Amino acid sequence: MIERLDDCDLRRKSRRQLLKLAPMAALGVFAIPKASDWLVAEGVGFSDWASGVLFRRAHLAPTFANSEVVPFERFPYNGYDVLDPEVDLDNWTLTVEGDVQHAGEYKLSQITALPKVNQNTRHVCVEGWDVIGAFGGARISDFLTMVGANTEARFLEVECADDYYESIDMPSALHPQSLLCYEMYGQPLDRKHGAPLRLQMPTKLGYKQAKYLETIRVTSVLKAGKTGYWEDQGYSWFGGL
Amino acid sequence: MANGEEKKPVEPESALPAKPQASKSKTGFEKPQAGEAIARGEEDTASDAALAGEPSPPPVAPAKPALSTQPASPTRPTPAGTVPPPQPTQTKPVPAAHTRAEAVPVRAEAAPEKKPGLVRAAYEHPLAIRITHWVNAVSLFVMITSGLRIFRAFPSFGAKIPEHDLIDIPKALTLGGWLGGALQWHFTFMWFFAASGAVYLGYQFFSGHYRTVLFTPKDISGVWPMARHYFLFGPKPAATGQYNPLQKLAYTSTVGFGVLSLATGIVLYKPAQFSWLAFLLGGFHLTRIWHFAAMCGFLAFIPGHLIMVVLHGWSNFFSMLSGWKREPEYQE
Numbered sequence: 208m209i210e211r212l213d214d215c216d217l218r219r220k221s222r223r224q225l226l227k228l229a230p231m232a233a234l235g236v237f238a239i240p241k242a243s244d245w246l247v248a249e250g251v252g253f254s255d256w257a258s259g260v261l262f263r264r265a266h267l268a269p270t271f272a273n274s275e276v277v278p279f280e281r282f283p284y285n286g287y288d289v290l291d292p293e294v295d296l297d298n299w300t301l302t303v304e305g306d307v308q309h310a311g312e313y314k315l316s317q318i319t320a321l322p323k324v325n326q327n328t329r330h331v332c333v334e335g336w337d338v339i340g341a342f343g344g345a346r347i348s349d350f351l352t353m354v355g356a357n358t359e360a361r362f363l364e365v366e367c368a369d370d371y372y373e374s375i376d377m378p379s380a381l382h383p384q385s386l387l388c389y390e391m392y393g394q395p396l397d398r399k400h401g402a403p404l405r406l407q408m409p410t411k412l413g414y415k416q417a418k419y420l421e422t423i424r425v426t427s428v429l430k431a432g433k434t435g436y437w438e439d440q441g442y443s444w445f446g447g448l
Numbered sequence: 449m450a451n452g453e454e455k456k457p458v459e460p461e462s463a464l465p466a467k468p469q470a471s472k473s474k475t476g477f478e479k480p481q482a483g484e485a486i487a488r489g490e491e492d493t494a495s496d497a498a499l500a501g502e503p504s505p506p507p508v509a510p511a512k513p514a515l516s517t518q519p520a521s522p523t524r525p526t527p528a529g530t531v532p533p534p535q536p537t538q539t540k541p542v543p544a545a546h547t548r549a550e551a552v553p554v555r556a557e558a559a560p561e562k563k564p565g566l567v568r569a570a571y572e573h574p575l576a577i578r579i580t581h582w583v584n585a586v587s588l589f590v591m592i593t594s595g596l597r598i599f600r601a602f603p604s605f606g607a608k609i610p611e612h613d614l615i616d617i618p619k620a621l622t623l624g625g626w627l628g629g630a631l632q633w634h635f636t637f638m639w640f641f642a643a644s645g646a647v648y649l650g651y652q653f654f655s656g657h658y659r660t661v662l663f664t665p666k667d668i669s670g671v672w673p674m675a676r677h678y679f680l681f682g683p684k685p686a687a688t689g690q691y692n693p694l695q696k697l698a699y700t701s702t703v704g705f706g707v708l709s710l711a712t713g714i715v716l717y718k719p720a721q722f723s724w725l726a727f728l729l730g731g732f733h734l735t736r737i738w739h740f741a742a743m744c745g746f747l748a749f750i751p752g753h754l755i756m757v758v759l760h761g762w763s764n765f766f767s768m769l770s771g772w773k774r775e776p777e778y779q780e
Contacts, residue, residue, distance in 0.1 A: 208690070209776060211566040220571075221770040227575055228769060231582060247629075250636020261721050268720035281609040329732065331719065334627065335602035336611075337732060410720045441628035443635060448720040 255445035262447055264378055268409035271327040277338045279392045282400075285332070285413065287436060290399040292369040292419050299403050305364075305424040308355025315403050318387055321345035321353065326384060328409035330416070331448055333437075342407045343390030348381045351425070361427040365406065368419035373406070373435045375415060379447065384409050387420070412446040572690055573771045574657060580648040581768055587641035588750075590623060590633050591709075592743055597622035597630035605737050638713060645706045660690045663700035667693035687778035702749050709742035 212220070237243045284290050300312035324346055331337040351358060358381060364374045379385060388407035389396055396402040401418025408416060414437045438444045573581070596617045603613045624630025652658035670693030676682035678694065685692065691699065715726045715735045729735045757765050767773035 208572075209568055209570045209779070212569050213565055214567050217567050217569050217772060217774065221766075221772045224571075224575065224578075224771040225769055228578055228582075231579065234586075247632035247636045250639065251632050253639065254635040258718070261718060263721065266721060269723045269726075277607070277609075281607065283608045329719070331732075332602070332608070333631070335598065335736065336604070336608035338608060437628065441626075441632060443631065448718060 251443050255443055258443075258445040258447045259376060259378070262376075262378055262410070264382060268328055268384055268448065270409075271329070271339050273327065273341070275339050276327050276341050276392075282330075282338050282340050282391070283336075284399045286369065286399070286418070287371060288369055292367075294368045294398070294402060294419055296403050301404065301420060302422040303354050303424075304422065305426045306357040306360045307351075307425050310354075313354070315389065317353075318345050318350060318404065319389060321349045324384075324386055325390075326386070326409070328384065328407075330407075330409075330413055332413040333442065333446070341392045342386060342388050343393065344386035344388035344404075344407060346383060347385045347387055347406075347408075348383070350387055351380070356425045360425045362425075362429055364422075364424040364426055364429070365417045365420055366422040366424075367417050368421050371417055371419075371436050372433070373415055373417040374429050374438075374444075375406075375408070375411065376445065379408060379410055382408065382410055385411075410448050412448060414442060415446045568775050570690070570773050570776045571771050572660075572767050572773045572776070574651070574655070575771065576647065576651040576655075577657070578768055578771060580644040580651070583640055583644040584648070587637045587644060588746060590637040591641055592746065593621065593623035594630040594633035594637070595743060597624045598627060598634060599740070601627045605733065605740075635717075638710075638717075641706075642710055645703075645710065649703070661696055661699050663693070663696040667696050670694075671697055689778055690776070698749055698752065701745065705742045705745035705749070708738060708745075712736075712739035712742060 237246050300314055301318070302312055304310045322345065323343060325341070325343045327339060327341050329337050329339050347363070348358075351363075358377060361377055362374050363377065363380045364372070366372045385408040386406070388401075388405050389403060391397075391400055396405060401420075404420045405418040406416045406420070415435070432439055434444050435442070438446075597619075600617045600619075600622060602608075602611075603615055603617065604611055605614070606612050622630065624633050652661070670685065670688075673682065673685045674692050674694035677684045711725065712729060712735045714722055715729055715732070716739055719726050719732050719735075726732055726735055729738060763774045
């Protein structure tokens with residue numbers, strides 16, 4: 208591969224090749240914070256788009272034997288603010304609104320009356336830790352059917368007693384393992400785990416699993432800057448696993 | 449090469465006297481001439497003087513006899529065969545040197561490789577390799593620094609309860625400011641990292657260029673001598689190609705680290721969608737360790753790589769920008 212070139216010739220060839228690479232220097236613009244903010248926002252947006260494409264409605268997340276479930280005491284309590292927003296469990300109702308035929312208030316008993324699903328699945332935190340827990344509840348898809356939701360709508364928004372809020376894509380909400388969870392380890396949800404009702408979706412990261420649910424809204428439009436408590440601060444919106 | 453020899457005797461006759469000035473002023477052949485003067489310096493200062501004063505006419509007459517003796521000189525053909533002889537068209541003074549029959553063998557033995565005005569060079573890094581190298585370098589920097597910030601959020605491979613932190617990574621070494629910011633960088637540059645890796649591998653494979661760098665079983669025996677040279681000041685093994693066996697091992701390993709970091713990264717990003725891959729890698733927890741280990745592999749490679757670049761100087765570094773390496777140390 209070694210060639211013998213006239214010095215001028217070598218310099219000319221080197222220069223020509225160097226110039227071919229030169230346009231890459233323009234990428235240095237992303238060293239400017241404003242440009243890099245834009246770049247990573249686009250990057251996360253693209254990742255979320257790709258995540259939605261990759262998501263398979265019928266593909267089940269791994270489930271585990273009872274022996275693999277961590278003991279209840281070792282299932283972390285996690286919250287963004289208070290762990291017990293002191294929900295009035297006796298008079299609690301779930302408000303359903305948006306693109307549904309039967310909007311209104313729903314009692315917990317109407318939800319527990321739906322077919323119950325028990326599953327041992329992995330709860331993955333965005334921080335990197337994970338726990339395998341035992342969850343019981345009704346499929347979100349069954350509930351949406353009961354309330355006559357338009358499942359062609361794109362999103363499900365939820366609001367919580369601790370002022371947390373979240374939104375999820377409809378395909379993930381309709382996933383057979385996506386639950387309105389009212390039991391953990393065979394017991395009614397305790398207050399710190401989100402009593403009386405929380406989301407439990409083994410295809411989503413922990414911050415999507417909103418607790419202390421108060422409102423569910425079916426919609427095709429998300430309010431900008433109001434797509435989720437952590438998402439509005441920079442977490443990926445899709446947050447899928 | 450053979451006809452190169454043939455030509456030589458012919459051309460000087462006509463070219464020499466015809467346009468000495470013309471070609472000299474024409475293409476800045478001053479430089480080659482100067483180089484030649486140096487090369488010939490030991491032999492004869494008179495010829496230097498002749499070059500400078502350019503008394504081309506006098507050499508002409510003796511040139512013929514000198515040329516005619518050349519074929520008789522046994523040493524002459526060998527260097528001329530491996531190295532293109534000084535082109536008469538290029539520099540008129542060349543024949544001038546030939547006028548001295550004694551000078552010819554001297555020069556041939558003294559510096560058979562030296563080509564007046566010619567530089568040994570190799571086009572080592574095609575454009576695709578250079579682009580992917582730099583995209584990869586930046587991506588890797590971002591992936592490691594943002595990855596360390598992500599790891600900082602839960603610096604453990606064990607359970608959340610009880611949590612045993614392994615290390616406290618200094619914030620100064622991290623990118624993104626907080627977990628969410630670091631994840632944004634990570635989720636953006638993972639695409640550039642993957643794309644540069646895919647283009648690199650695709651190019652290497654389809655161009656056949658991988659042969660210069662792929663570590664193969666026959667390189668194994670060369671690893672220890674090279675390592676001994678680098679780390680224990682042992683003798684330097686002869687350079688046999690663009691990369692020595694230790695380099696091949698290092699560069700080939702980085703491809704392994706890259707593939708491992710991407711495969712494990714996919715599992716950590718989508719453990720449910722790619723549950724089969726998580727299974728192959730030994731489960732979610734082990735995958736997290738593999739992912740970290742892949743980074744450690746890069747962290748082991750990068751300082752050595754950078755130190756070597758510094759030690760080997762500018763022309764080596766510049767070759768990753770221009771593709772061309774001046775005076776590579778290996779023969780071919």
